Amino acid sequence: MGAHQQLVRENDTIDDVFVVQSGWTCIYKLLPDGGRQVLAFPLPGDIVGISFLTLGRALIALESISEAEVSPLSAAALARVRANHPRVARALDWSHARDVAILTEHLVNLGRRSALVRTGHFIIECAERLRLLGFDTDGGFDLPLNQYLLADALGLTSIHLNRVLRQLREADLATFRAGKFVIHDIKALRELAGFDGAYLAPPPRMP
Amino acid sequence: MGAHQQLVRENDTIDDVFVVQSGWTCIYKLLPDGGRQVLAFPLPGDIVGISFLTLGRALIALESISEAEVSPLSAAALARVRANHPRVARALDWSHARDVAILTEHLVNLGRRSALVRTGHFIIECAERLRLLGFDTDGGFDLPLNQYLLADALGLTSIHLNRVLRQLREADLATFRAGKFVIHDIKALRELAGFDGAYLAPPPRMP
DNA sequence: CGAAAAATTGACCAAACTCAAGGGTGGTGG
DNA sequence: CCACCACCCTTGAGTTTGGTCAATTTTTCG
Incomplete structure (x- = not known):
């Protein structure tokens, strides 16, 4: 599609x-x-x-x-x-629970973090989710969105998001261009965002 | 407790x-x-x-x-x-789905509504949830919170929430005092909040 | 090439936050 | 009964963050 x-x-x-x-x-x-x-x-x-x-x-x-x-x-x-595959059922439950956890973190992001920190948090979350799917996100990752959509996710105007992205770029943290994030300094970005990835972690023991 | x-x-x-x-x-x-x-x-x-x-x-x-x-x-x-009570199981699923819907609406509230509208929306939501539990909320309802907690729910500082509450009071929409909301004009408040209660509605047919 | 979509910038404005100071109010112990 | 304390609420002044309006530039894509 x-x-x-x-x-x-x-x-x-x-x-x-x-x-x-x-x-x-x-x-x-x-x-x-x-x-x-x-x-x-x-x-x-x-x-x-x-x-x-x-x-x-x-x-x-x-x-x-x-x-x-x-x-x-x-x-x-x-x-x-x-009904027929209890392990799959458990995996579905876990997947759904994680979705709620991500939604919850998103809510916290909107309620209690500044535009800059919020954006940083979002970037790290995306990278982390992709990493867990097996993608290599060390240098960055594809994020095929325009700034309007991203702004609507982050609860910002596209104009302000644009300025925030510039801040991130000028602080040598990350660059967003043409549907790609390039991460320059993931450690500093994580620190900025106060990122704790526990909510994304896969379950202790799963097939 | x-x-x-x-x-x-x-x-x-x-x-x-x-x-x-x-x-x-x-x-x-x-x-x-x-x-x-x-x-x-x-x-x-x-x-x-x-x-x-x-x-x-x-x-x-x-x-x-x-x-x-x-x-x-x-x-x-x-x-x-x-396992033993399919109807209860369904009720549990429904309850959980509704919780997610409420969380989602809360997220929208933080991301895309002004402090005033957001607060109004929250008030109506509370009233509506209590009404569905059988309480009479026509004139208002108990909400035994202090303004710090309410502010932390609404993603505001308690100081700003205080000013928003004053606005609501001075616009004759609602008054919050001593752990009680008194609603003066629920119609206008609903309108202000752009409230659509579909996400709270009980399921079409449930025991 | 040229049109449409997307990104970027500047100038200005409004919403929300910070800091700082008072006021109430209810409970407790003297 | 009253003084005092803790907690909460309220307000003012000034600042910061993020939004609005209005271009302009860059990119994409037919």
């Missing part, structure tokens, strides 16, 4: 979850005044919409932001796999 | 969930700089910590803020009740 395809709209009735197989996606909510808050960027392996099966309808929208593969999975199929 | 009792600290290892039976509680995260972000105020009937069973340890802290009853429930007991 191409970039910028809408897979779920707010208030859609839902019978499937969506399994991201490759590429970048985002989930968001719109506001009456036209604003948008990006809630998360589900990555390959992530499952979107588990809770909306229970609620009966989507409270958020889902969109691809790069070329992406996203597979719908019916509630019935999900229930079957859960 | 009395007010201001800590039930779970961040990073505690966890074998139980906590069922709030009566009173007000809050869950929060602390920041390296001493700041605090309150994530939610679980009310009677809410269950705290389901996802931490899966993760093995708590990523948040839980505290009572008023006189409250909170019952621990072991993972084993929870699994048993799930």
Whole structure:
């Protein structure tokens, strides 16, 4: 599927979850005044919409932001796999718990961190998530977003985000250009962000 | 149990969930700089910590803020009740999905709403949640918090929250005093907040 | 090449924070 | 009964952070 395809709209009735197989996606909510808050960027392996099966309808929208593969999975199929494969069921539970942990950290980010620290935290989180997926993020990583989308995730205007990115660049911490983050000094960036990756850690013992 | 009792600290290892039976509680995260972000105020009937069973340890802290009853429930007991009572299992799923929806709305609140609108939204949400629990919130409701805690929930300083509360009072929308909100004009407040309560709605058909 | 999208910048403004000082209020012990 | 203390609330003055408006430049892509 191409970039910028809408897979779920707010208030859609839902019978499937969506399994991201490759590429970048985002989930968001719109506001009456036209604003948008990006809630998360589900990555390959992530499952979107588990809770909306229970609620009966989507409270958020889902969109691809790069070329992406996203597979719908019916509630019935999900229930079957859960029933027949306890280890998979546990993995699903863990995945969902981690999603909530990421959402929670995002909330903290918006509520209690300055634009600069918040942006730094976001960068480290992305790098860490990609690293756990097996990507090498030492020097940086692809993040195929424009600054509008990034700003909507970070609760900033795109203009202010632009200035924050310049600060990061001028402090030789990280550079964002053409959909790529280059990290110059990950140690300093982690320190700036006060990053504690415990919420991303895989479970103690999992298949 | 009395007010201001800590039930779970961040990073505690966890074998139980906590069922709030009566009173007000809050869950929060602390920041390296001493700041605090309150994530939610679980009310009677809410269950705290389901996802931490899966993760093995708590990523948040839980505290009572008023006189409250909170019952621990072991993972084993929870699994048993799930297995034996499908309707209860469904209710638990729904409750958890709703918690995530509330968290999500809180995130939107912090990311994209002004202090005034955000505070208004919070008030309406509380009133609505209490109403769904059977309380009469037409004129207002008890909210046994101090302004520090409320500010930490809303991502504001207590000083600024105080000014926002004054604005609400002077606009004849709502008054907060001595742990009570009095709502003067709920219609106008809803409008101010752009409140859409869909995320709180009970499921289409539930026991 | 040329149009559209995205990024960047400047000047100015508004929202929210900081610092500092008072005021209430309820509880406790003298 | 009152003085005192702890905790919370309130307000003012000044600063900082982030937002708004309005260009201009750069990049992307057909």
